[in-house]
Amino acid sequence: MSDLIEPGITEATPVLTPPPPKRRKWGRYVLYTLAVLGVLMIALLVAAVIKANSEPQLIKIDEAASIDEAMTRTYGKYSAEKKGWVYVDESNEPFLVRVIQQARIEAVGASDELFFAASGVSLKGNGRNFYGVFQIRPDTKPGGGLVEISSAFRYESDVPxxxxxxxxxxxxxxxxxxxxxxxxxxxxxxxxxxxxxxxxxxxxxxxxxxxxxxxxxxxxxGDCAQANADHETWRKAVEAMGGQEQASTEPAAQEAETMDDTEPxxxxxxxxxxxxxxxxxxxxxxxxxxxxxxxxxxxxxxxxxxxxxxxxxxxxxxxxxxxxx
Structure with missing residues (x-):
């Protein structure tokens, strides 16, 4: 009979194999997180580069160097002996030019601006003078450096x-x-x-x-009362000359102009x-x-x-x- 067990023979015990351990998913999450962070870092770097290229860079102006460069370019070489720049005009007249005012404007979040004024005096001592004003500021164009706005030769004053x-x-x-x-x-x-x-x-x-x-x-x-009387006499003479204007000759017209130039x-x-x-x-x-x-x-x-x-x-x-x- 098949169900009878022979003496000395035991029934084999079945071997049970344990199930494979489940893999933990946290490693995969770490990789995903690192990948996302990498993409974000690249995006931030790209945005920073774009912003840096699109916005003008703030410029700090070297005051002494900028003034020296502008003055030399406009008026000529600096003379240590005369302590100023020597400018020679079209008529070969020399002038000594010096800076008489300067100011650098600094603002939070903005580039510097430099303003200065110069005064030129004739070295011939003939009373000729001029003055000039300058602004140096950053160029508004992308990638630009410094630009100069100036009016360098204004002959308007009889004294320096x-x-x-x-x-x-x-x-x-x-x-x-x-x-x-x-x-x-x-x-x-x-x-x-x-x-x-x-x-x-x-x-x-x-x-x-x-x-x-x-x-x-x-x-x-001198005497103010006498000056007023002299001026009144002159005024009446000019009025009389004006009444004859239509019938006047050329010499008379010239005389009238002369009287206008000799107002007391x-x-x-x-x-x-x-x-x-x-x-x-x-x-x-x-x-x-x-x-x-x-x-x-x-x-x-x-x-x-x-x-x-x-x-x-x-x-x-x-x-x-x-x-x-």
Whole structure:
């Protein structure tokens, strides 16, 4: 019988094989995480490169080096002996040019801007003078370096423009400018000596003239009453000459022009002061101008003007009373 077990023979015990251990999935998760982080790092690097290439780099200006380069390029070599730059004009006249004002504007998150003014005096001692103003700023074009905006030769003053005759101030949130005192005439006993305020500022790719108005007038002909009488006699003669204008001959017309050029002086000692507005916006605010002194031997009536800025023309509107002739 098949179900009978023979003596001495035991039934074989079945061998059970344990199931293979389950693989843990955390290793796969680590690999996924590292891959994602790698992609993010590459994306961040690409974004940083794009941003760096699209945004202008902030530039810090070396003040001394930039001024020296601009002055040498414009006026010629620096003379250590004369302590200035020696410029020779078209007529071969030498001038000694020096920097009379400089200011570097630093702003958070913005590149530097450099402003300076120069004054040139003839080495021949003939009274010829000029002045110039400069702005050095970063180029707005991508990859650009520094650009210069300047008006380097302004022959407007009979006396040199010195440091105390220059004011540099903020006119708006975007505009800095110079106010320079420029003088015509030197001897008040024989001619009218007038000082005018000349306001200049960079505008686009040029230096703009924002305003020119009176700062002071001096004339000392002697006795003020006699000077007034002489002027009245001259005025009547000019009126009489004008009444004959239509029938006048060429010599008479020339005589009338000569009389216009020989107007007698009258006593004057006038002073105009100005004040800029607080900086509150992108456009320059109004200027407040006041006058005091004497004119023609009598006290001037106190008066104040408010000069408004024309943003389209980029100039101040100057009333006739303040206009420099």
């Amino acid at each position: 423009v010195t440091p105390e005759k220059v004011r540099f101030e903020a006119l708006s949130e975007r505009t800095w400018g110079w106010v320079l005192k420029v003088q015509t005439g030197t001897r008040p006993v024989s001619e009218q000596v007038m000082v005018s305020n000349v306001m200049l500022a960079p505008h686009g790719e040029e230096i703009a003239l924002l305003a020119r108005f009176k700062a002071s007038v001096d004339a000392e002909p 002086m009258r006593c004057e000692h006038s002073r105009w002061t100005y004040r800029t507005a607080d900086v509150v916006g992108p456009q320059p605010g109004p200027l407040t101008v006041s006058v005091k002194g004497t004119q023609y031997g009598a006290p001037l009536e106190a008066k104040t003007w408010k000069l408004m800025f024309d943003s389209k023309a980029f100039v101040y509107n100057i009333p006739e009373e303040l206009t420099v002739e």
